[in-house]
Amino acid sequence: xxxxxxxxxxxxxxxxxxxxxxxxxxxxxxxxxxxxxxxxxxxxxxxxxxxxxxxxxxxxxxxxxxxxxxxxxxxxxxxxxxxxxxxxxxxxxxxxxxxxxxxxxxxxxxxxxxxxxxxxxxxxxxxxxxxxxxxxxxxxxxxxxxxxxxxxxxxxxxxxxxxxxxxxxxxxxxxxxxxxxxxxxxxxxxxxxxxxxxxxxxxxxxxxxxxxxxxxxx
Numbered sequence: 576x577x578x579x580x581x582x583x584x585x586x587x588x589x590x591x592x593x594x595x596x597x598x599x600x601x602x603x604x605x606x607x608x609x610x611x612x613x614x615x616x617x618x619x620x621x622x623x624x625x626x627x628x629x630x631x632x633x634x635x636x637x638x639x640x641x642x643x644x645x646x647x648x649x650x651x652x653x654x655x656x657x658x659x660x661x662x663x664x665x666x667x668x669x670x671x672x673x674x675x676x677x678x679x680x681x682x683x684x685x686x687x688x689x690x691x692x693x694x695x696x697x698x699x700x701x702x703x704x705x706x707x708x709x710x711x712x713x714x715x716x717x718x719x720x721x722x723x724x725x726x727x728x729x730x731x732x733x734x735x736x737x738x739x740x741x742x743x744x745x746x747x748x749x750x751x752x753x754x755x756x757x758x759x760x761x762x763x764x765x766x767x768x769x770x771x772x773x774x775x776x777x778x779x780x781x782x783x784x785x786x787x788x789x790x791x792x793x
Contacts, residue, residue: 583632585609588755589668592696592789593619597663600624601688604670605643608636615640624658649675654683661690668698669785671741672729681745685792695747697788700724702732705781706760723760724784738786747790757784 583606590610593600598621602610605625614620623640626648627633633643646653648670665684671677685695704724710716719727733741735752742749756775758766766774775782 583607583609585613586666586668586698587613588753588787589666589696589698590614590619592694592751592787593664593666594694595619597693598622599660599662599664599690601657601662601665601684602626602640603648603665603667603684604628604673605633605636605640607632608639608643610666610668611636611640620664622660624662626653626657648673648680651683654680657688660688661693662688663690663693665689665693665695667695669700671697672699672726672731672733675730677731678741678744681741681747685745685747685790689792691792693791694750695790697738697742697790698785699733699738699788700726700729700785701734701780701783702737703734703780704757704760704784705778708781720760722762725760735780735783735786738788742788742790743793746793748793749788749790751787751789753787754779754783755785755787756782758782760784 600614600620600623602625605611605627611623611625614623624642625636625640626644627636628647630645633645637643644656674680706724710718718725758764
């Protein structure tokens with residue numbers, strides 16, 4: 576099966592928030608295990624467990640990390656297969672928008688599997704990005720793409736307010752928010768010369784393509 580490269584690669588932007596003390600890491604949506612392999616090889620994590628919907632990817636991940644669970648996050652049986660240990664870090668990199676009930680999933684992960692002083696790192700696309708305005712209000716069209724904000728497999732859509740609400744309702748608090756800026760939805764998109772600093776200051780939310788949120792128990 577051909578895999579979408581947008582969801583398989585190493586996420587150093589997320590991993591930089593994994594603290595050295597993280598002995599146990601749960602990577603939800605681990606894909607082929609690139610993140611876990613990096614954490615273990617660099618001595619950041621001792622034990623890495625992953626959850627993955629795609630069996631082919633999960634099989635590849637099992638060669639790099641300690642355990643993989645194959646299943647749908649909206650199926651409670653999948654979450655019940657997670658090892659009965661406490662994790663220092665739980666990673667949710669562009670995953671929750673693909674689920675039917677992200678709040679239920681996040682609540683269960685934080686309440687049952689996160690250490691008291693552990694963190695959850697969440698990455699979500701921003702539906703307040705300028706591309707949404709351009710496509711829906713100006714072009715009058717809702718794209719169905721293979722990646723990005725308009726990924727056709729997205730079931731839920733979030734602005735920063737929605738993200739804050741989700742995290743608050745999951746009994747978590749936000750310790751850090753990182754804005755990942757992009758001029759347009761396309762991967763190779765770049766800001767016109769001399770405009771990046773101006774646009775991202777004046778219209779910060781409109782040019783935030785993705786948010787990274789580091790959360791802990793409230």
